[in-house]
Amino acid sequence: MTWRPTQAAAGAAAVGLSALAVGVFFGRADVALLGVPLVLGAVLGRLGLPVGRTSAAFDGGGPSAVPGEIAETLRLTAAAGSDVVHLRVFAPGHRPADVVVPGQGERELPLRLSSVRTGPQTTFRADVRGYGPLGASAEDPQRLGAPDRLVLPEASRLGRVPLPSRLRGLTGPRTSRRLGDGSELRDVHPLGPGDRLRRVDWRATARRSPTLDTLYVRRTFATAEAGAVLVLDSRDDVGPDLRTWRGSEPLRVDEPTSLDLARHAAASVATALVDAGDRVGLEDLARRRRPLTPATGKRHLRRILHALALTAPVGTPARRVRPPQVPTDAIVYLFTTLLDDAPLTLVEAWAEQGVPVVVIDTLPDVHPVPERHLTLAWRITAMERADRVRALTARGVPVVRWAGSERDRAAARFEVMVRAAERHRPVAGARR
Structure with a gap:
């Protein structure tokens, strides 16, 4: 049976019948009339049962x-x-x-x-x-x-982010250091093999060679694109509460975990690079599946966001013998909690290959707990993490914190890094 009488209706009918009985027994019509609406309501409600089911x-x-x-x-x-x-x-x-x-x-x-x-x-x-x-x-x-x-992870606006010192490709949104078709002037040079006639600068020719014995052309720097590989360390997913690290208590839904912060940071960096027209790839350290090869465009950005949302710890990850392969002219963004020495091993291997690396620290701000043994364990872990950060800094690898208030200052940190790289970049007009 789908439809049943409610307790309220049964109670109303019982009260109505009681009022009628009391009114009839004591000869009180006013008391009896009080029970009539209650009884009629229960009867009419039972006669008009709905049909079917919601x-x-x-x-x-x-x-x-x-x-x-x-x-x-x-x-x-x-x-x-x-x-x-x-x-x-x-x-x-x-x-x-x-x-x-x-x-x-x-x-x-x-x-x-x-x-x-x-x-x-x-x-x-x-x-x-x-x-x-x-x-x-x-x-x-x-x-x-x-x-x-x-x-899907939500991306923040970062503005400019660090890029590799060497650009790749024959076209792109950025100016490279090699000669080719572009918009940035390199020099004015006598016409030679390979120069196109449409590049002839007639004003410079008239000024330098009035007899037109030599034609001068405007040579420009070629355009190219930057490449980046996002390496996500999804081997663990920890929250701000140390008691949830044991795996016996569930993670809270109103506090982002380390993997949530890593997804958010990777989505922000990928959006900034794709919006600038650069190529971005994705690699997951916890899984040996086929990575996303570097590409550009809004469609590729949607694939990256979808792949980031699917990353999750799966069992006990196998130890990597060698780091993920990345193009030699790309920059690596490593998103990790720095809870073990595996990120340092990867960074050292990439440094030997000449690959620039930016480490994004995605461990959330840890809340204090009353348990003394957990507090002591966290103090030891925090000191080990500080040693790893100092080792990365000594190697020249920048470490950007992505948790709490530090996340809001990540864009300013990236801008400082970009300006520092521009100061050490070769002058555009330098010649051999």
Whole structure:
């Protein structure tokens, strides 16, 4: 049986019958009249039972269209003859929300949820229950679960980010140090083999060779593009609470973990590079699957964001014998928590190959805990991390913190690094 009498209706009928019995027994018409509406309401409610059952369903799952937001649509079709439909919607880490809608026809209820967590996320659950006329009957409650959603990381505006000293390709958005077609003037030179006639500078020719014995051409620097490889260390995913590092307690949904920060930082760097027209690739240290080769364009950026959202620790990662292969003229952005010596080994291997590296520290700010043994363990871990940061700095590898208030200053840190690289770059007009 789908529709059953409610406790309120049964209580109202019992009170009404009691009032009628008391009024008749003591000859009090006023008391008897008080019980008539209650009894009639219960009887009419039972006579007008709704037909069928309320149907409700969530739309199919898929990646979230807006980074950092989970959106769902609950489609509701009330049973014929029902008065209202009561909904109670649950979301992880949030208080349940109660909604009452009229029980007429079909309705679409949009649900929105902001999330600081990224990757596969559990979204909404809903309890649906219809009520008949006068609340005398109610159907058996239904529990619905929305499919898990893939929340894409949201990118921050960084402006300029560090680039490799050597550019690649025959075309691109940046000016290289070699001769070729471009917009930046290199010099004015006598016409020689390989020079095009459309490059002839007639004013310079008239000024330097009035008899036109020698033609002078304007030579420019060629354009090229920068290459970058994002290396994500997804071997562990830790939160700000040290008690969750043991794996026995769940991570909170309102606090970003180290992998959430790594996804956000990688998405921000990738967006800045792709918007500038550079090529970006992606490598995951925890998985040996095929990496994303460097490419450019908005479509490739969407592939990177989707791949970042799918990164997650999988069992015990195997130890890498050699670092991921990257192009010799690319820069590496390493996103890691620096909780072990594996990142230092990778950076040393890349340094021997002449590959520039920028390390992004993605460990969240750790909250103090009352347990003394956890506090002591964190002090030892923090000192080991400080030693690794000093070792990287001594090697000339910049380390950028990406947690708490330091994340807001990451763009300024990148700008300082870019200006420092420009000061040490060869002068554009320098000749051999």
